Amino acid sequence: MKPVDVLIVGGGPAGSTLAWALRDSGLSVAILDKRDFPRDKVCAGWVTPAVMEELEVDLEDYARERTLQPISGFRLGLMGEKEVETRYEHGPVSYGIRRYEFDDYLLRRAADTGATLLTGTPFRQMEREGDGWRVNGEIAARVVVGAGGHFCPVARAMGARPGRSERIVAAQEIEFPMTPEQAAACPVDPEVPELFFTRDLAGYGWIFRKGDYLNIGLGREDNHQLSRHVAEFTDYLKAQGRIPADTPEKFHGHAYLLYPHALRRLVDDGRLLIGDAAGLAYPQSGEGIRPAVESALLAAQSLLECDGRYTADRLAGYVERMEDRFGRRQAGPGWLERVPVGLKQPIAARLMRSPWFARNVVMDRWFLHTHQAPLRFRAGTAA
Numbered sequence: 001m002k003p004v005d006v007l008i009v010g011g012g013p014a015g016s017t018l019a020w021a022l023r024d025s026g027l028s029v030a031i032l033d034k035r036d037f038p039r040d041k042v043c044a045g046w047v048t049p050a051v052m053e054e055l056e057v058d059l060e061d062y063a064r065e066r067t068l069q070p071i072s073g074f075r076l077g078l079m080g081e082k083e084v085e086t087r088y089e090h091g092p093v094s095y096g097i098r099r100y101e102f103d104d105y106l107l108r109r110a111a112d113t114g115a116t117l118l119t120g121t122p123f124r125q126m127e128r129e130g131d132g133w134r135v136n137g138e139i140a141a142r143v144v145v146g147a148g149g150h151f152c153p154v155a156r157a158m159g160a161r162p163g164r165s166e167r168i169v170a171a172q173e174i175e176f177p178m179t180p181e182q183a184a185a186c187p188v189d190p191e192v193p194e195l196f197f198t199r200d201l202a203g204y205g206w207i208f209r210k211g212d213y214l215n216i217g218l219g220r221e222d223n224h225q226l227s228r229h230v231a232e233f234t235d236y237l238k239a240q241g242r243i244p245a246d247t248p249e250k251f252h253g254h255a256y257l258l259y260p261h262a263l264r265r266l267v268d269d270g271r272l273l274i275g276d277a278a279g280l281a282y283p284q285s286g287e288g289i290r291p292a293v294e295s296a297l298l299a300a301q302s303l304l305e306c307d308g309r310y311t312a313d314r315l316a317g318y319v320e321r322m323e324d325r326f327g328r329r330q331a332g333p334g335w336l337e338r339v340p341v342g343l344k345q346p347i348a349a350r351l352m353r354s355p356w357f358a359r360n361v362v363m364d365r366w367f368l369h370t371h372q373a374p375l376r377f378r379a380g381t382a383a
């Protein structure tokens, strides 16, 4: 294969966005992914309009052959307590997509705008060659971008140790097409996903109906007995009559890092991490697609500024941009995390019953990030 300027390892939203953002830049780009696309990805598949705007997705065109579920409200509460419903009158505040379709759409678009796709090809190893790299013994690249998700092999090569010292969110999810009988037995409004915060405040579960598909899941900031928590959650939902009694039981698990707690190095000589590989999910919601897309846009700007020399010094511009956008990471727990659950829980229960808090804090601030305008990026230029 011909040498490339940028080799991106991982063709999820982070990797495909970077390749797309580098269109018209004059840089040659290839994406390596171990899977053939379309492929499934463990995810609830909820995205904010900011993501679609940043990606310049033509919603009408996207929805023509794919699931695009508009969301206009949320029901939320502490598990076992009455939920509060909040509705928005001004059009969709989020969308439900299926990662099987969304990731494939973005990857094909990256290929259409010039990236070479090397799918069905696992990353095996990388060696230094001059001031660039040789990957899998055959692909020469000036810079290698790790976009391989939480277990990204490039992140590992840069010193990350997934599953050892890192403080992870562990989550399980199931997405299945409902039969007509199951659809009739599920009262969840597709425009109003439901969120259930766990009583120990370690995470939350969700039910999310997207067209004919139902997505149910639970994520927690510790992975101790996660399957038991998931089973208790689904039993609770069945008892409440929120999901069909014959909901399949085979959930799929995955992990990710919340940005404030992630300590992975973002750059070194000729290497850079984006998306889950860098550990970027928003702390309260666990939303990872928007940070993955934004990190890719910031990485594109930084790579263009390097002018062909990708030393750690020159790539440091990416770290600065990330801190400007997402803030500084902190090694230990924040003050709120140090407050014992027994003290926090009654306050949380009261707050969650407040429609004002549910809308202005939980939804607008924590989940929708309405206070943060979408990033703007012009292809081929370093802004």
Ligand SMILES: Cc1cc2nc3c(=O)[nH]c(=O)nc-3n(C[C@H](O)[C@H](O)[C@H](O)COP(=O)(O)OP(=O)(O)OC[C@H]3O[C@@H](n4cnc5c(N)ncnc54)[C@H](O)[C@@H]3O)c2cc1C
Pocket: 009, 010, 011, 012, 013, 014, 015, 032, 033, 034, 035, 041, 042, 043, 044, 045, 046, 047, 121, 122, 123, 147, 148, 149, 150, 151, 152, 153, 171, 172, 173, 217, 219, 253, 254, 255, 256, 274, 275, 276, 277, 281, 286, 287, 288, 289, 290, 292
């Ligand atoms: C249960 C669950 C629910 C979630 N729900 C949401 C949600 O509703 N909304 C949201 O915004 N975020 C959600 N997230 C987080 C979101 O899924 C991630 O943040 C997002 O997928 C990150 O994108 P990425 O491109 O960085 O990585 P990924 O989407 O993980 O893509 C990484 C790619 O790298 C490839 N790869 C991995 N290893 C190798 C290798 N060795 N060689 C070659 N290729 C490799 C993989 O095949 C994959 O295609 C959820 C996460 C979980 C676990």
